[in-house]
Amino acid sequence: MSIAELADRIGSGALTARAAVEESLRRIERAEELNAFISVRPDRALEEADELDRRGPAGPLHGVPMAVKDVLDVAGERTTAGSRILADNVATRDAAAVAALRAAGAVIVGKLNTHEFAYGAMTTSPHFGPARNPWDASRICGGSSGGSGSAAAARLVPATLGTDTAGSIRIPACFCGVTGIRPTTGRVSNRGVVPVSFTLDTVGPLAPSAEDCAVVLEAIAGHDGHDPTTADVPVPSYRDDLGRGVAGLRIGLVRKLVDRADPRIGAAAEAAANELAGLGAHVDEVEVPLLDEAATILQLTLLPEAAEVHLPWLRTRLGDYGADVRVRLLTGLLLPATAAVTGRRARRWFCDQLGDVFARFDVLAAPEMLVLPPKIGEDTVELGGERILYRLSLMPTNSPWTLAGIPIASVPCGFADGLPVGLALAGRRFEEATVLRAAHAFQTVTDWHARRPPVAFDDASSGGVYTRSHSEKGA
């Protein structure tokens, strides 16, 4: 059942918000082994659901249970950012995106696991434990929004919010087999979000389908007068645009990334591009300039920005960081200042050249990840016949689009070894509607996004929204 259908059912009185929230809370409890959540707020969520049931329809997310990555503030709840340093940090106000969800009628049931300070792509916090992949609990979910990917894939909630600085929505969406979109940087307010990088951080949704993501994104997108990093650009109706299809859309398949991926992943991405061509899109191969340089250019921006954010704690709480995050932050601290400036100049250089590519194409398509999710505790993966660091494997497919701040979705497009594989679809700045339209068109002719992991719950109706039985529809 889609989010829109769920909200309609609650709005029409066929189901209460309380029943939807109760079912979500039951699922969270039963799927505790996934460690997707850092905290759950059952009593407050039920009170809020009761209030919605009394008041009547509140908006497009009326009564829909949702959960947010634990870097977004929820008033009265802890925002730990997966860290020891913020373990007792209680938020006094909602983050802007959380407030927008509530205004649309959503009920926040809890806060989701994250890589420490959202600064890493594994979600294996030394402080809160690893979030587990619902397709294989011995493997990582990716990150840093790992709990968001895990919870959405297991259908613990209909949708989640994550944040993406350098791939942190797309990677877990890919590894967990759900749809996730990093909107244009500046499209969604970052107010009330624990920052990693002021020029890269972006809030966005993860959910089974592009249609679900469109509903959630529409609720949270828009200018925020209290966040100078947001853009004053009108937000279209993403849902209204979904059905327009891809006929005539010019899609560029990034051949270099297809060839660099695990062959099974590359083949899935190519097959997905063929599906889109079958729907009327003009698909051509494209070469993206500076693709190999993008990862370094991104690091030149990200490392010093993150170090600057954390400097007060680096001085006073250095020993409280996990080892990987500590080294990353210290590297940013000790990087020469000229490197950061070179990084900003090179970022412009890259964006200008990517702009030329987008003059010829409306959407770029590529594998979202080159590899399958590694086992928890492993920090290397096999790629191209050699073992490389996992964090290096994710850069070629994530850094370029991140640098440009363009909207990009990860869409399930197949399986390898029983694990989901994702297709990345990127568009021009502020053209989330085009990306979502392409993703939706793909999902109208494929069912990869509808497949459920072994631990997922089935949301076929049993007199309510949800059933309590484990699904038998694993891939």
Next chain:
Amino acid sequence: MLRALAERQGVHPTDEDLEGVSVFLETVLQRLTDIETALPPETPPAGEPPS
């Protein structure tokens, strides 16, 4: 040198921290040299967010 630079900023890393930083920095700085060489000299910095 790395330790002195960190301590001058009020940060006190361990030997193990600095070993990890040194490896990471070496990789980034090597690649930075290539980018400095290739970057057209007239390129201004990106705005925020990049235009």
